[in-house]
Amino acid sequence: MGVNDFVIKFANVNGSGSASANALFAKAIFRMGVPVAPKNIFPSNIQGLPTWFEVRVNDKGYLGRREGIDMMVAMNPQSWDRDVAEVVPGGYLLYDSTFIREIQRDDIKTIGVPLTKMCNERFTIPRERQLFKNVAYVGALTALLDMDFEVVKGMLSEQFRGKDKLIAPNVDALELGRNYALKYFDCPLDIQVVTSDAVGDRILVEGNAAAGLGCVFAGATVAAWYPITPSTSVAEAFEKYCHQLRIEPETGKKKFAIVQAEDELAAIGMAIGANWNGARAFTATSGPGISLMSEFLGLAYFAELPLLLFNIQRGGPSTGMPTRTQQSDIIACAYASHGDTKHVLLFPSDPTECFDFAVQGFDLAERLQTPVIVMSDLDLGMNEWTTKPFTIDETMGFDRGKVLNAEQLDEVERFGRYLDVDGDGIPYRTYPGTHPEKGAFFTRGTSHDEYAGYTEDGTVNARVMLRLSHKFNTAKTLVPAPEFGQKTQGATMGLIHFGTTAVSVPEAMGMLADSQIHLDTMRLRGFPFSQEVDDFILSHDKVFVVEQNRDGQMRSLLVNECGLDPARLVPILNFDGSPITARTIANMVSEHCGQAVADRSASGVAAE
Amino acid sequence: MTYIAKPKFHHPKLPLNDLGLTRRDYEGAMSTLCAGCGHDSVSAAIVEACFELNLPAHRVAKMSGIGCSSKTPTYFLSKSHGFNSVHGRMPSVATGANLANNSLKYIGVSGDGDTASIGFGQFAHAVRRQVDMLYVVENNGTYGLTKGQFSATNDRVSVGRKGQKNAFGAIDLAAMAIQLGASFVARSFSGDKDQLVPLMKAALSHKGFAFIDVISPCVTFNNHIGSTKSFEFVRDHEHTVTGVDYVPHRETITVDYEEGSVIDVTLHDQTRVRLRKLDTGYDLSDQAGALQHIMSHQAKGEVVTGLLYLDAGETELKEKMDMVAAPLNSLGVAELRPGMAALEKINAGLR
Numbered sequence: 001m002g003v004n005d006f007v008i009k010f011a012n013v014n015g016s017g018s019a020s021a022n023a024l025f026a027k028a029i030f031r032m033g034v035p036v037a038p039k040n041i042f043p044s045n046i047q048g049l050p051t052w053f054e055v056r057v058n059d060k061g062y063l064g065r066r067e068g069i070d071m072m073v074a075m076n077p078q079s080w081d082r083d084v085a086e087v088v089p090g091g092y093l094l095y096d097s098t099f100i101r102e103i104q105r106d107d108i109k110t111i112g113v114p115l116t117k118m119c120n121e122r123f124t125i126p127r128e129r130q131l132f133k134n135v136a137y138v139g140a141l142t143a144l145l146d147m148d149f150e151v152v153k154g155m156l157s158e159q160f161r162g163k164d165k166l167i168a169p170n171v172d173a174l175e176l177g178r179n180y181a182l183k184y185f186d187c188p189l190d191i192q193v194v195t196s197d198a199v200g201d202r203i204l205v206e207g208n209a210a211a212g213l214g215c216v217f218a219g220a221t222v223a224a225w226y227p228i229t230p231s232t233s234v235a236e237a238f239e240k241y242c243h244q245l246r247i248e249p250e251t252g253k254k255k256f257a258i259v260q261a262e263d264e265l266a267a268i269g270m271a272i273g274a275n276w277n278g279a280r281a282f283t284a285t286s287g288p289g290i291s292l293m294s295e296f297l298g299l300a301y302f303a304e305l306p307l308l309l310f311n312i313q314r315g316g317p318s319t320g321m322p323t324r325t326q327q328s329d330i331i332a333c334a335y336a337s338h339g340d341t342k343h344v345l346l347f348p349s350d351p352t353e354c355f356d357f358a359v360q361g362f363d364l365a366e367r368l369q370t371p372v373i374v375m376s377d378l379d380l381g382m383n384e385w386t387t388k389p390f391t392i393d394e395t396m397g398f399d400r401g402k403v404l405n406a407e408q409l410d411e412v413e414r415f416g417r418y419l420d421v422d423g424d425g426i427p428y429r430t431y432p433g434t435h436p437e438k439g440a441f442f443t444r445g446t447s448h449d450e451y452a453g454y455t456e457d458g459t460v461n462a463r464v465m466l467r468l469s470h471k472f473n474t475a476k477t478l479v480p481a482p483e484f485g486q487k488t489q490g491a492t493m494g495l496i497h498f499g500t501t502a503v504s505v506p507e508a509m510g511m512l513a514d515s516q517i518h519l520d521t522m523r524l525r526g527f528p529f530s531q532e533v534d535d536f537i538l539s540h541d542k543v544f545v546v547e548q549n550r551d552g553q554m555r556s557l558l559v560n561e562c563g564l565d566p567a568r569l570v571p572i573l574n575f576d577g578s579p580i581t582a583r584t585i586a587n588m589v590s591e592h593c594g595q596a597v598a599d600r601s602a603s604g605v606a607a608e
Numbered sequence: 609m610t611y612i613a614k615p616k617f618h619h620p621k622l623p624l625n626d627l628g629l630t631r632r633d634y635e636g637a638m639s640t641l642c643a644g645c646g647h648d649s650v651s652a653a654i655v656e657a658c659f660e661l662n663l664p665a666h667r668v669a670k671m672s673g674i675g676c677s678s679k680t681p682t683y684f685l686s687k688s689h690g691f692n693s694v695h696g697r698m699p700s701v702a703t704g705a706n707l708a709n710n711s712l713k714y715i716g717v718s719g720d721g722d723t724a725s726i727g728f729g730q731f732a733h734a735v736r737r738q739v740d741m742l743y744v745v746e747n748n749g750t751y752g753l754t755k756g757q758f759s760a761t762n763d764r765v766s767v768g769r770k771g772q773k774n775a776f777g778a779i780d781l782a783a784m785a786i787q788l789g790a791s792f793v794a795r796s797f798s799g800d801k802d803q804l805v806p807l808m809k810a811a812l813s814h815k816g817f818a819f820i821d822v823i824s825p826c827v828t829f830n831n832h833i834g835s836t837k838s839f840e841f842v843r844d845h846e847h848t849v850t851g852v853d854y855v856p857h858r859e860t861i862t863v864d865y866e867e868g869s870v871i872d873v874t875l876h877d878q879t880r881v882r883l884r885k886l887d888t889g890y891d892l893s894d895q896a897g898a899l900q901h902i903m904s905h906q907a908k909g910e911v912v913t914g915l916l917y918l919d920a921g922e923t924e925l926k927e928k929m930d931m932v933a934a935p936l937n938s939l940g941v942a943e944l945r946p947g948m949a950a951l952e953k954i955n956a957g958l959r
Contacts, residue, residue, distance in 0.1 A: 201955075204958055204959070216946070217945055217946065218945075219939075219940075219941065219945055221707075221708070221937070221939065221944065222704060222707050222708060224700075224703075245946045246944070248932045251932065253930055254929065254931050255932050255943060255944065257707040257931055257936060259707070261700065261733070265700065266699075266700040266730055266733065267700075269693065269694075269697045270701070272701055272704060273693075273702060273703060273704025273705035273707075274704035274937075275704075276691060276701070276708075277704070278709065278937035279707065279708030279709070279936045296694060299694050389952075389958075390951050390954065390955055391948070397941045398940075430689075431689075431937065432688070432712060433667050433669070434666070436665075440666060440686065440688055442689075442691075446692070
């Protein structure tokens with residue numbers, strides 16, 4: 001807890017208009033050049049239930065979730081007791097002192113601001129009175145945390161550009177809170193925000209928005225989807241950016257098609273049909289949708305059709321925790337569908353990678369003629385992350401893979417849709433309508449020979465299945481390579497992580513280093529696993545696998561695919577629906593090593 | 609087996625269409641369905657319709673689901689791409705294909721199990737979206753590949769081969785299509801080539817969702833006494849059935865009848881089907897009237913065939929989606945990918 005290093009949490013009532021005020025607060029800190037990690041912790045509900053917004057501020061860039069709340073803005077009587085209990089000793093409780101609240105703790109500092117009373121006196125419209133309470137507490141925070149008031153005011157003007165009438169009352173509410181804090185409290189507190197350049201050129205964006213944008217830059221033209229939390233905003237972002245970037249100027253017509261399907265089966269069916277026909281198409285879903293899409297995934301695998309599928313993972317099984325995060329669809333996606341099926345998976349760790357993997361994902365799917373599943377999660381998809389800006393390589397086109405046009409077909413004596421001409425297991429395909437005489441074939445999920453003819457000859461089927469295995473081996477060389485950390489230390493123990501776990505790993509490594517525990521790390525970015533993955537595991541005596549599910553699914557996949565002795569891989573698991581913390585990782589690793597992590601108060605976790 | 613190719617040579621004086629092609633050029637592989645299966649007549653009608661319409665076969669895409677009917681796209685238009693998808697999901701695959709390239713003709717072939725049961729939802733939504741395609745259901749009231757279970761189009765009074773009673777009422781797919789807003793709805797009979805071919809030609813010329821419910825008897829599992837999808841049920845009672853589950857002849861089944869009359873058509877194997885030609889003065893654009901017509905004749909045990917509903921003014925999917933004229937699959941990097949400058953602008957907006 002200190003300057004540019006604290007966690008603040010807002011406890012609100014769902015539907016009370018707090019979200020935009022809270023986002024304003026987080027973005028203001030980002031604008032001051034200090035890295036932030038805002039996280040929405042929300043119920044599966046529209047109005048009335050408790051909702052929280054947690055913001056970690058850390059100029060060293062440790063932006064994983066951290067236990068312990070340095071300041072609680074407690075606006076919800078329903079969750080009051082547990083909100084108060086969450087504050088670290090010595091921390092702050094900001095509350096609406098219009099109402100008398102019993103505060104059972106004497107080890108925290110309380111800041112009562114009569115928000116309701118002030119807003120009722122200042123504003124007349126009931127909805128305004130409610131909404132401006134949120135703005136008013138942000139105003140109070142600008143004084144308490146010594147934030148750059150001009151930045152915050154400027155953001156309000158930006159937010160309401162075009163609705164200029166709203167700017168003045170918002171600024172008024174902001175000043176109402178600010179002036180009260182300045183008058184009655186000793187501002188600033190010992191937790192503060194000081195303008196910094198730690199953000200650099202980074203941007204603040206949600207993973208799902210990045211994924212949707214990535215699809216635009218990847219040349220996707222067809223999106224078919226069915227609404228499901230937490231994936232909905234992928235399709236919504238694609239639509240938003242398409243409207244900005246994909247309207248034909250001369251006609252005003254759309255160079256894209258977005259269909260809100262009747263269910264996930266139809267969504268993936270449409271994406272498959274469009275890809276079959278030579279348009280880049282994708283769908284986005286979450287766990288329950290993956291289950292529904294499984295049959296089609298098997299068809300796409302066996303009929304060898306490209307497809308990009310975003311799985312924004314949430315808490316399972318079944319309907320599970322729809323608004324909480326997990327990495328628990330690893331096995332379900334790696335082997336989705338009946339029969340011998342395997343799918344290419346990509347594991348983005350931040351929104352920049354959501355964008356990059358959308359772009360690379362289409363190239364991979366078309367190069368390999370198979371579904372590629374981007375394994376994001378709720379934490380990454382629906383929260384804003386401080387992340388590197390998006391870039392594309394303008395010198396590179398799209399890799400449409402092995403597709404024969406009419407001229408090329410003329411050169412071919414006999415086209416065989418499933419012939420392994422090049423020895424890499426990847427055959428050639430044709431789009432419907434290409435050539436009057438050649439290249440037509442029948443796509444089917446039933447057993448077929450190299451010329452796409454139906455067959456029940458077991459030998460032929462086995463041959464096709466083996467070629468598909470061979471193609472999957474080729475995929476090992478094409479998926480994004482793992483990234484290594486602290487490779488040079490030559491540690492005897494390693495740690496494997498992937499996806500959103502990555503954000504907590506550097507901090508955890510710092511904690512462990514303080515306890516003289518040194519680990520090499522490897523961040524998985526793709527499946528199937530490349531040789532480097534095997535090599536990393538085999539070059540360490542023991543390897544921890546950190547993941548956010550109960551059963552150690554990635555560990556199982558590694559054991560299975562790399563043919564490892566399970567004893568080599570030690571699971572480090574978190575599956576309570578909230579993002580894994582550095583302390584959890586450090587504690588579990590050190591416990592396994594029979595060592596305690598160097599003791600630091602929860603509020604002072606930030607590593608040096 | 610479906611990989612059995614037909615011999616390519618043909619009589620030198622076979623008639624040619626405007627593209628200089630013979631009917632043989634529109635054929636597919638040898639059918640593997642039961643001898644006498646109504647579905648083969650539907651395939652033949654598709655061949656005839658495409659030949660007569662002078663369609664370049666490679667500009668047609670054949671879509672299907674799973675089942676006997678869904679196998680048939682292999683048996684026609686071998687120069688067209690085909691997609692035998694998963695059970696009941698042809699509508700979504702066809703929708704996606706259509707979005708990618710609307711310049712092809714799409715012929716979807718499905719069955720009553722594929723459309724009225726497992727794929728009922730997808731069927732409804734493809735209709736609702738007005739996907740530009742010809743959607744043919746080869747309707748025999750039974751599941752053939754799994755050996756004769758009732759389908760959802762089997763009439764309540766229709767019994768199974770071993771006398772099993774059908775507890776549930778039938779879904780009338782033509783009535784459903786009209787209710788859901790399909791812009792071209794017809795019913796026909798697989799034996800009635802004279803009616804089916806013109807209907808198919810009209811449907812292929814129609815822009816939007818064209819639906820044809822083709823009663824196509826299953827000679828193996830639903831052609832017995834007590835079945836309302838058998839020829840025998842609708843046969844004139846003067847005549848006697850010579851055999852159940854027996855196919856005495858292998859010629860194409862044909863019918864001929866006069867306009868405006870209910871007739872019992874004698875088929876080549878002495879079975880009959882009762883058909884009603886549309887009444888004089890029937891209003892093709894009246895949705896409610898069409899439904900009433902179907903239902904009132906159904907109550908009398910009659911099967912109404914012909915073009916039942918037409919809304920030539922309805923827009924199709926691509927127009928509804930306000931898409932550019934060029935097929936989406938023809939657009940390249942230059943048309944689809946904004947440059948780094950656009951991306952920098954987006955980055956700036958996220959700071």
